[in-house]
Amino acid sequence: MVIGVSGVNHYAQTAGLVFTTQDHDLFLPPDPANEQRAWHACRREGFDLWCGGEPLGEPMDRVLAEQVVSRRALVRAEGHGLLVDLTLVMAGFAFEDIWPRRRVFKVGEVNVPVASLKDIVASKAAAGRPKDRLFLATHEEALRELGRRRRGWSSAASKKNRRG
Amino acid sequence: MDDDQEYEALVRILEPYRNMRIETGPVVLSEDYLRMIEEVASAPENQSGADKTWVETAQREFREYFARVAREN
Numbered sequence: 001m002v003i004g005v006s007g008v009n010h011y012a013q014t015a016g017l018v019f020t021t022q023d024h025d026l027f028l029p030p031d032p033a034n035e036q037r038a039w040h041a042c043r044r045e046g047f048d049l050w051c052g053g054e055p056l057g058e059p060m061d062r063v064l065a066e067q068v069v070s071r072r073a074l075v076r077a078e079g080h081g082l083l084v085d086l087t088l089v090m091a092g093f094a095f096e097d098i099w100p101r102r103r104v105f106k107v108g109e110v111n112v113p114v115a116s117l118k119d120i121v122a123s124k125a126a127a128g129r130p131k132d133r134l135f136l137a138t139h140e141e142a143l144r145e146l147g148r149r150r151r152g153w154s155s156a157a158s159k160k161n162r163r164g
Numbered sequence: 165m166d167d168d169q170e171y172e173a174l175v176r177i178l179e180p181y182r183n184m185r186i187e188t189g190p191v192v193l194s195e196d197y198l199r200m201i202e203e204v205a206s207a208p209e210n211q212s213g214a215d216k217t218w219v220e221t222a223q224r225e226f227r228e229y230f231a232r233v234a235r236e237n
Contacts, residue, residue, distance in 0.1 A: 009223060010216050011204050018219060020226045081227055105216040112216070117205045118198075125191040136191055143200040 001102055001113040003027045003090055003120050005135060010105055011117045017142050019135070023083035027115065029095045030072070030088055032065035038086050039065075039075065047079035092126030093119060 002010065004025030012018045028038055039049055039060045049056035051073055057064055068075060069088060077084040090098070101116040121139070124132040204210060 006223070009219050011210050012219060013204065013207065013209065015218075015222050018222045018226070020230065021223070022227060081231060103210065103214075104212045105214050107215075107217050107220050117210075118201055121193065121197075121201055125193050128189045128191050130186045130188060133187065133191060136193070136197075140194070140197045140200070143197070143204065147200065 001027045001095075001099065001115050003087075003115045003123065004085075007114050007120045008117065008139065010103075010112075010114045013146065017146065019138075022081075023085055025085045025087055027090050027095060027098075028086055028088055029099075030069050032062055032069045035069055035075075035086070035088075036060060036062065036065045042077040042079075042084065042086075045079070047077035047082075047084065050076045050078060090115075091123045093123055 002024065004023070005019050005021040006024040009018045009021070026038070028034060039056065042049060043060075049060075051057075051068065056075060067073075072088045074088075075086040077086065088095075098115050098119045099113075101119060102113045103116065104111050104113050106112070121136065124136055208214075
């Protein structure tokens with residue numbers, strides 16, 4: 001399930017509200033078998049896998065997956081100019097709490113589960129790192145600006161209608 | 165300007181920021197912000213099944229643009 005800034009971007013209503021980000025955060029359930037499937041899918045698509053600043057160990061077997069899941073360790077997939085974080089942690093939330101509230105969007109031919117906007121923002125607020133605080137302030141201002149513009153458009157349209 | 169002078173100029177520019185205290189910790193979201201989030205999330209274009217291919221395209225174009233800028237400079 002997509003979370004983080006990339007997740008927020010899926011709710012953008014105009015290109016001007018899409019935030020630039022190099023990494024994509026995928027929140028995975030704490031399930032070793034699923035973790036293994038995610039690793040193999042990344043490898044098949046040509047991504048290198050990293051964990052704790054080192055290449056993910058070999059073989060990518062069940063034992064390794066169980067260790068990663070029990071430590072809630074982050075595995076990063078890198079390739080094609082992208083960084084994809086396979087995370088087992090989302091500040092303030094457990095996977096099973098937010099999964100039912102997800103949206104499933106279409107991207108090309110793929111159905112992409114994305115955490116609810118409210119959950120992503122609430123998680124950033126709970127984490128409260130400087131980069132989260134900066135994002136929240138920018139996002140709030142961007143939504144406010146969008147609201148102002150829409151009110152402007154709607155007022156201009158009603159004036160035009162009254163004239164016409 | 166040689167490398168040492170550039171470095172010293174950069175240190176001078178950054179000096180005020182070195183002493184800045186950056187706040188961390190949980191943030192309380194305003195009622196207004198939560199209301200705007202609710203509005204965005206309930207928009208018809210943000211319901212399950214909506215086509216978001218354009219978002220991926222925009223994100224890819226941004227990445228490519230910034231990679232090009234970084235290479236050119």
